[in-house]
Amino acid sequence: MLTKEQNERLTRVGPGTPGGELLRRYWLPISVAEDLTDDKPTKFVRVLGENLVLFKDKSGRVGLLDDRCSHRGASLCYGRVEERGISCAYHGWLYDVKGNCLETPPEPAESKFPATVKHKAYPVQKFIGMYWTYMGPQPAPLIPQYDAWARKDGRRKIFIQPQLDCNWFQAMENSVDPAHLQILHQETALDAARGRKPVSTTRGFTDDVTRFEFEEVPIGIIKRRFYTNGIKDEHPLIFPNILRQFNGTQIRVPIDDTHTMIFIVRFMPTEDGSIIEDESDPPVVHVKPYKEPVEEIHPRTRFRLNEVQAQDHMAWETQGPIADRTRERLATSDAGVVMLRDLMFREMDRVAKGLDPKGVVREQAGNEIIDTHLMESIREMNFWREGRELPESLRV
Ligand code: FES
Ligand SMILES: [Fe+2]
Structure with a gap:
């Protein structure tokens, strides 16, 4: 349980908030590359509570500016x-991708006024088919080359999830909550993976698991499930906003305190290790909505529960726009949730x-490919799918 103040500290994402300042130390994907075209060269994006416009000028430069004209x-x-940037439709003030104001057409031709205007601008990089931005102090760090993003021996696919209408940290807490898999997802995830019938009971597949383990590692927190059949299943939460799934990553980007965009980057390795x-x-x-009506929140909307991710969205959103952590009863299976909160508080203090x-x-150096044990995880999952015995090398 947290105090009201701690809960605020953990969840707010706007400029100047501790959580917002922490998130502004990382590159965040904000759009897929195909969203900007010659016909539609601008896109409104709201990130970390800031209203921004993403655009591509006619020289091919991509910028991210405050949407509100200076x-x-x-x-x-x-x-x-145009070639040099984007010009406001109202009076034509022209900005380049760095936020320099190049022209203010209604002012006298000899005016030095444009040079006095500095418009808010954030750097943009294109990487694995997405535009990424960094909204923190300069110098900007690098985009970490996690294996699911950087390996060349496979193909990637991006899934844009329906907007999540709640605070981002609810999704992150779920990523260190291994117990829910055997219960919430018992009718979808586990039967598909293990060839067993859905059970639809209170315990679900809970008795398959002997214990959970959590460990802080340089990239985040590894959660492990140990099964009665000898299998160990582990994936890291990549701090602060990424879940590494068995075949990729799920990146959560706060739109504001109560809305979150989610990009899944799937990686499918080639069978023979050949380079693509x-x-x-x-x-x-674009994944179809998980709820109807889409624009409503619980209890004025109803989730479909026929997919794993839809089940998760139901669990995250129904905790409330910002989960009230002053009213909760944490138990032993929430050890990972506690570890993640402590980590957030510690890292916010560092910032x-x-x-x-x-x-x-x-x-x-060291950022060529950051190993998150993705390949082992994919191999392990394939054994589950095929119902084969796990070889000695993959056992605990
Ligand atoms: S409001 Fe943008 S140029 Fe006047
Ligand atoms: Fe889940």
Whole structure:
């Protein structure tokens, strides 16, 4: 259980909040590359409580600016893009991707006024078919090259999840909550993986698991499930906002305190380890909504529960727009949740002291491919799927 103040500290994402400052130390994906086209070169994005416009100018540079024009506040989403940047539709103030104001057409030709205007701008990088931004102090760190993103011996696919209408940290707590798999997902995940019939009982497949274990590692927290049949199943939570699933990563990006966008980057290795030379952007799938009506929140909407991710969204959203952690009863299976909260508090303190929080990468050395044991996890899951005995090498 937390105090009201601790809960605020853990969940707020806006500028100047401890959690918001922590999240501003990492590169965050904000859009897929195909969202910007010649016909639609601007896109409104709200990230960490800030209203922004992502755009591609006619020279091919991509920028992320405050959506509110520095002049009198019209939306730059309706701006005209040209070679040098984006020009506000209202009075034509022209901004480049760095936020420099290059022109203010209604001012006298000899005016030096544009040079006095500095518009808020964040750097953008394209990586694995997505645009990423960094909203913290310069110098910016590097995008960590986690194996699911950086390995070349396989293909990637991006799944854009329906918007999650609650605070991002509820999804992160779920990522260190191994117990829910055997209960919440008993009718979908486990039968598919192990060829067993859904049970639909209170205990679900809980008795398959002998114990859980959590360990802090350099990239985050590893959670482990030990099964009665000798299998050990482990994936890291990559601090602060990523779940590494058995075949990829799920990246949670706060839109604001009570809304979250989620990108799943799936990685499918080649059977023989061969390298895929294709450098084109991964295909993108927009996952259909998990609830109806889509724009409502619990209890005015109803979730479908026929998919694992839909079940998770139900569990996260129905905890409330921001879960009230002053009213909860944590038990022994919540040890990972407690560990993650402690880690957040500790790392927010580091940021407040001007230090880099956990997982920030600044040196290219060691950032070629960061091993999260993805390949072992995929192999293990394939054995489950095929119902084969696990070889000695994969046993605990
Ligand atoms: S409001 Fe943008 S140029 Fe006037
Ligand atoms: Fe889940």
